Amino acid sequence: xxxxxxxxxxxxxxxxxxxxxxxxxxxxxxxxxxxxxxxxxxxxxxxxxxxxxxxxxxxxxxxxxxxxxxxxxxxxxxxxxxxxxxxxxxxxxxxxxxxxxxxxxxxxxxxxxxxxxxxxxxxxxxxxxxxxxxxxxxxxxxxxxxxxxxxxxxxxxxxxxxxxxxx
Numbered sequence: 225x226x227x228x229x230x231x232x233x234x235x236x237x238x239x240x241x242x243x244x245x246x247x248x249x250x251x252x253x254x255x256x257x258x259x260x261x262x263x264x265x266x267x268x269x270x271x272x273x274x275x276x277x278x279x280x281x282x283x284x285x286x287x288x289x290x291x292x293x294x295x296x297x298x299x300x301x302x303x304x305x306x307x308x309x310x311x312x313x314x315x316x317x318x319x320x321x322x323x324x325x326x327x328x329x330x331x332x333x334x335x336x337x338x339x340x341x342x343x344x345x346x347x348x349x350x351x352x353x354x355x356x357x358x359x360x361x362x363x364x365x366x367x368x369x370x371x372x373x374x375x376x377x378x379x380x381x382x383x384x385x386x387x388x389x390x391x
Contacts, residue, residue, distance in 0.1 A: 252311020256283035
């Protein structure tokens with residue numbers, strides 16, 4: 225099943241540094257796992273996906289609003305402070321819309337390096353690119369009475385931040 229690993233969520237959280245006054249969007253939310261993690265730390269969460277059929281109800285907290293729509297449509301109609309992009313279709317357009325409409329920070333989760341590079345270039349054009357972080361997770365398992373490790377495909381987190389010095 226496709227879902228964001230806890231370790232990736234932790235790194236994204238450290239990049240976005242949410243505050244209680246922030247409005248957060250989880251675009252491409254799939255199960256809502258990222259939304260659930262961020263919900264206690266922000267004022268409101270929008271969990272956005274083209275289809276909400278994979279949402280796990282235990283992840284839908286009181287301050288989480290589910291929206292079945294594209295990320296582009298969402299960003300044209302809503303304003304948020306922080307964004308986690310789990311879905312990367314139309315990523316360049318979404319990044320542009322996000323920052324044009326007042327987002328302070330965003331983090332793109334990309335399984336493919338080409339998508340990470342697209343996100344990086346889009347952020348560079350806007351002057352908000354901060355960094356790409358490669359998150360490589362290895363999980364332990366028992367092998368012949370000992371502990372071995374099995375790798376999980378790496379994820380690239382592309383972070384964009386509006387600089388305070390531009391205010």
